[in-house]
Amino acid sequence: MQHSPFMRSRRFALLACLLILSACATLASRNTFDELFGxxxxxxxxxxxxxxxxxxxxxxxxxxxxxxxxxxxxxxxxxxxxxxxxxxxxxxxxxxxxxxxxxxxxxxxxxxxxxxxxxxxxxxxxxxxxxxxxxxxxxxxxxxxxxxxxxxxxxxxxxxxxxxxxxxxxxxxxxxxxxxxxxxxxxxxxxxxxxxxxxxxxxxxxxxxxxxxxxxxxxxQGAPAEPVAPLPALAQQRIAQWERFFNGDSLKEQLFARYAYEHLFLAHLYFDDDKARQYFKLVRSGTPSGQPVREIATRRPVDDPGVPRVYYRLVPERETIVAKTHMPYRLDAPRMARWRTLFLDPVYAVDRLPGYDAQDAANPFKTFEALPVAARYSFMLDEAEFTIMGFIKGPVCRGQMALDVIDDRFWVFFLAPSKNYDESMAHQLAGEADLLRLPTGNSNTGLLSPWVRYANLEKGYLEAKSAALAQRVAAGARVDLDMVWNGGPERNPNAALTVMRHFDSASVVKGLVGEQPPKTAWVIGYPLLERIHYLLVALYDVYGNIGHQLNSRLYMDFLRMEGEFNFLILLPKDQREAVRDAWYRGDSLRTRQQVYGGPARLDADSSIRFRTGDARAELLGMLEQRMAPLARDQFPSLQSEPDAALRTQLMKLAAVRGASLSWANETSVLAVESPGRPTRWFSLLRDTGHNSVSYFLREKAQLRPDENTLTVVPGILGAYPNAFYRVQARELPAFTAALAGLASEADYTDFAERFAVRRTDPGFWAFSDALLAAYEKAQPSTAGILDYNRLENR
Known part of the structure; x- marks a missing residue:
């Protein structure tokens, strides 16, 4: 039907009136508070x-x-x-x-x-x-x-x-x-x-x-608040000492200070003799010590500060400590002496300070090439848990897409520092630094073309790395357990770590956690450790565009594969590809050869003597034995549980595996109560089985429910609990049986009805208060407020 011009004009006028009335209503709504209260x-x-x-x-x-x-x-x-x-x-x-x-x-x-x-x-x-x-x-x-x-x-x-x-x-x-x-x-x-x-x-x-x-x-009352309390005299004294240390005038001191800042900017720094345990942050300021801090607000710590001279200052942490970002780092006299020994006392020349060009900042091997490689590696190894924690607790790790690049549980070891290793690595980096540029130098990045370019650089680096490794072996270097750092004379517990993924969050802790060895392990050397830090921490911009985030995620595939390569070469030559293929079931030959067999390879055999046909499990056992002298106080094995009856039941719980766990949660807290005894707290962590983790946005198709396992650890592990459970000690067998028997969502509903402290539980906050109090008491250095955004509702 055709409408006359008159009718069309009436309809237009009516529509205009409605729009005006709508706008007026919105404006009136916006002005309601103004009309009522000025x-x-x-x-x-x-x-x-x-x-x-x-x-x-x-x-x-x-x-x-x-x-x-x-x-x-x-x-x-x-x-x-x-x-x-x-x-x-x-x-x-x-x-x-x-x-x-x-x-x-x-x-x-x-x-x-x-x-x-x-x-x-x-x-x-x-x-x-x-x-x-x-x-x-x-x-x-x-x-x-x-x-x-x-x-x-x-x-x-x-x-x-x-x-x-x-x-x-x-x-x-x-x-x-x-x-x-x-x-x-x-x-x-x-x-x-x-x-x-x-x-x-x-x-x-x-x-x-x-x-x-x-x-x-x-x-x-108008939300009043007391003024911020002045710092105690001891804290002011320590701040002055450390700011003098970080702000020396020589080029060597300034370059070291920049390196330290770019690795510590997320840290919660504390002084060893501060009984109140107040935390501080290291920031860049345009003003020197003795003047008010004027923090330089760049997007990332590697960006151009825009001032002639940067001063590194310590400012108090003003927010509540939360577990998901808490990264404590001790400052004391031995630490300062250690850094002097590593960076300031050795004789070497720093002729100029590097700039902040985006391409240079994206390549720490170029930026800090004047600093000794051995010093840089030792700096990161001394607190390796903290170093790895940067990508676990930093802004990059949030959501499935950021974390589907790693397995649900794996052990992390490090190549042993030595004079020969350090010298060969320095020589290698001098010729290959250009191949190690990272794809995150800019917050606005294209989608796939940068990744292709950096994939080619990675291929070139792997070929050069494999050739250098072959040369060292030909010159007499042995491929054996001595390649793996054992913590040194100090028995540094950072030599062995466990990383656990909880679907859309993750954790890292000292020690080899779990009653059974994991499927995979990484062995990390200096270039890999440095790139992990810069890719996912120092260069990562949480406010960056989709290209920046996507390229960070895709490049991390390469870094995981490098760590796995370093583990594989410790195996007998004739078993390496079989183990690799078991990790990457269903993936293309090209993907598998990225790990081992293509540009990443070593033709020399391992010097380790294996006694079984399962060299992977045997090697993990050898590494576990090698790390046994290191302290594992925070999350001890269930085997060390002094209560024999409880130990037996916990071991049975940790033995639950298979498809039933698909109905359970990634990370849960279990409170075990006994009459007349303090509540015992445990973390239940599901290790989800996968064919492979070399994929993007296809995780569901890669799941292997029959390979699900459960890790049970004493204490609180993980910042984002999905569920809370409370049982009497005598109920543990029933709890274990019910968990092992889950076969449907209805089964889980019955399970939760019986054992869970749900969101609706009138005692929820009392349970939460008891949990946080126990957490702080048992783990005073690492505890923080937990995050409840991922609590289930079923």
Missing amino acids: PAQPTRFDRRPPPEADDVSYTRTIQPILDKRCVVCHACYDAPCQLKATSWEGIARGASKTKVYDATRLLAADPSRLYVDADKASEWRDKGFVPVLDEQATHTPEANRTAGLMHRLLALKQQHPMPTSGTAPTELDFSIDRAQSCPAGPEIDAYEKRNPQGGMPFGLPGLTRAEHDSLTRWLE
């Missing part, structure tokens, strides 16, 4: 409001509540709506509708790091963050409640509490990549109507009446 004052929380005499103490009362009830979800880059409850400044900054983790963005995003990219709440408003505290002009208790989103969301949970049994309401989405609801200002009215179960804490029981009342009073 115009917004974005500068209200630019500084901490000083408390009155009868105000609730933020330090003594409020932050402890936030730590136990809010930080468990709202911390780090993956905090929902970027709302961080880890400090007053995090609350004052507010929330954002923009995700930090976004695997689809075509252009790099602007960084939004608390304490780095803006100093004041009003500056965060300019960056699109919205307040969760009341910033209207009328500073009354009513205004602070009504216009403060934080109070509204806490009150919503009180009005609509969780059910006290079963699972949480189905309308609550707990998936890691869920669409986030981040109401801004008066949008909270619609949010409350649309999501009555969306109060805070999200998907967990509400606060106790006392906790809620304390927070309400504090918010009504």
Whole structure:
């Protein structure tokens, strides 16, 4: 049907009116708080409001509540709506509708790091963050409640509490990549109507009446907070000592300081004689010691600072310590003496300081070629757990795509440093540094063309590496266990590590964890260790575009394969390819030869004497025996459990394997209770079977449920628990039998009904408090607040 011009004009006018009315309604909604409580004052929380005499103490009362009830979800880059409850400044900054983790963005995003990219709440408003505290002009208790989103969301949970049994309401989405609801200002009215179960804490029981009342009073009082306390005299003295050490004027001292900073910028540094264990961060500043720190806010630690002279300064860590980012690193007199011996006392020339060009910064072997290779390797080996932890706890490791490049559990060893190794490595790097450039020098990167280019560079490096290795063997070097570092005379426990993947998170710990050897192992030398750090830590930009993230993930395939190659060459020559093929079932010959057989190969045989037909298992056993003198106090073997009856039951639990575990969780916490005895805590870690991990976005097709195994360790291992279980010691046999008998989701529902502390459990927070207290007591150096964003709901 044809419409007349008159009819068309009427329809257009009607549509225009509707659009105008809609816009007016939106504007009216935005102005609701302004009409009720006066115009917004974005500068209200630019500084901490000083408390009155009868105000609730933020330090003594409020932050402890936030730590136990809010930080468990709202911390780090993956905090929902970027709302961080880890400090007053995090609350004052507010929330954002923009995700930090976004695997689809075509252009790099602007960084939004608390304490780095803006100093004041009003500056965060300019960056699109919205307040969760009341910033209207009328500073009354009513205004602070009504216009403060934080109070509204806490009150919503009180009005609509969780059910006290079963699972949480189905309308609550707990998936890691869920669409986030981040109401801004008066949008909270619609949010409350649309999501009555969306109060805070999200998907967990509400606060106790006392906790809620304390927070309400504090918010009504205008969110006051005590000034930041001055540092103790001892801390100030240690800071001055270390800043003098890091800021020497010679070119040698400046180059070493840059190297140390680019490896320690994520560390939680602490002084050995500080009984309070306060943590500090090493930052770049445009100002020297004695002046206020002016932190240089570059995207990455390798980027051009834009100042004539960089000063390395120590600043206090101002946020609550959370397990998922906690990387403690001790500073003491022996450490300083060790670094002097490695880097400053030897005689060598540093004729110029390297620049910060993107191509140079993407190649640490060029940047730091003047520093002795032996010194660099020893620097990283001394705290190898910390070095590897950088890619485990740094910003790169979040989500399945970032982690499907590694097996679920594998052991990590290191090539032994020696004069011959160090000299040959220095010679090799002098000729091959150009082949070791990394694909992450830019935050905006193309998708596949850079990867192809760097794949060709990797091929060239593997050929050169294989040729150099063959030459060393021909000159008399032996391929045997002495190639593997045993911790040296000091028996450094960093010589043996275990890495565990938990689907979309991971852990690394000292020691060879697990009652049975893993399927794979890596042996890492200096070039590989350095590239792991720069690819996934120093050069990685969490705000980078999809190309930057994708190329980081794809290049990590090469690094895994290098570590596996170094393990394979210790095997008899005639078994290497068979073991490689068992690791890469279904993959192309080209992929398998990337590990061993193509550009990566060694024709010489192993000098190790094997006695069985399963050299892989035998070699892992030899390495385990070689590392036996090293301390394994943090996560001891179940065999060392003093209670014989409990030991027997735990060993039976650890023996559960196969398809039944597919219905269980990646990482769980088990509390074992016995009358009259303290609760014992254990971590249950599923090691998921795979045909291969050399794939991209096809993980489900590679699963081998029949090869699933379970690792049981005493204590808390993993920052993102998926489930909590509580059993009486006498119930352990039933728990084990039920776990081994899972065959459906209905079976797991029955299992959880019997043993799990679910999200809806009225005792959830009491269980959580006991867990965190036990964690801190047993592991005071490494413990932090756990993350509950991945807790199941079934």
